[in-house]
Amino acid sequence: MNPWMADPRVEKAEVDAFEAERAERRGDLANARALHHAAADAFAAVALGVPADHPNTRTDLAIAAVASYARAGDFGRAVELARRVLAEGDALGERGRRELTRLMRQYAMLLAPPPPEPTPPALGPRATTQSPTLGEPRSDLLRGIYEKGAVEAEARSILAVLAARGITVSDAVRARIVACTDIPTLDVWLTRAAVVATASAVVRAKAPARAGGGGGAARQAHKA
């Protein structure tokens, strides 16, 4: 077996990704994201060390990492890693370059645009709500614009993920996604959009936690 696929970090990532999918099904999205992120970090660390004479291995580990970052909701890291691997394109085959470019473009679309650059008023005090820091809105007006933009970007992201997965979205579901202005709800829907089988499942009420499912099958099976 090739040593990068057999790397203990990859083996651990396989278990983390498996458990993450189970956590998603239980509706434990915070845990799912953390597990996906841990898996992504491990896949990425190993992928970057695969030499150029193993382009398939490098490609598949990199794709596993990029996809896991996306499942964790960290589209920024997904895009950053894809760019980094593509920058060392000689170590990828044609398939790897094409697939990672596609993923990078797909996930880059999901990144919210930066907040608009504020124009300071010429005279008078500024209506600040917080200390101005990079990337944060500086006034109530700008905060409103920023939040509206974030909501619209997240709704677009949900629809883009469903479209990329080939899932048909009815007019009713589309209207519900576009009308939602609650960012935490949209966060949940965005994560669901990456995993559910139908668009209606994105906006359904949260599923109840499974009875007896707290330990995870992998852990229980390990004890059996």
Next chain:
Amino acid sequence: MPDLPVETELSRPVAEALALAATVVLDRVHGPRARDQAVVHADDSERAAEIHRVPIDDRARATYADAQEATEEGAEGIAVLLARRMLGRIVFRRLPKGTGADYLMRDPGANDSDAYERLECSGIADGQESATARLRSKIEQLARFPDQPPGRAVVTHFRQEPVEIRLGSFPT
């Protein structure tokens, strides 16, 4: 199913979970027993097979209380073993969803460690969909990633008796 962890190179917790899931589904649709008869359809041929279950208890049943989850993971367990027993391939890694394949498998006789194949898995435990129709859609799924290494798809219809297992390939 008891041999699944040693017949693959998957991490042991994942392999054991797949064997457990397959047994829970079979227990649910056919009742408690130690073995299930199966028929494997590959290309134009068919072959009788027998599925040996692993021991389960109420805790295992509770863990797999979600029938869809049990069916999906149970079908993965069947497919992984079928790859070993019928195709002579060793499944060595389960991939996260969204990567274009469920599993990667290798030919143990091949020298090139960078050459491997994809394995797609699917299961049916209720509803009206046939295994043939599901296999067709899985092959279409493999065909959507033509750049990727060659792939096989395995669909298991647990409710049929004998259990119906269908194997397909891309490219055909």
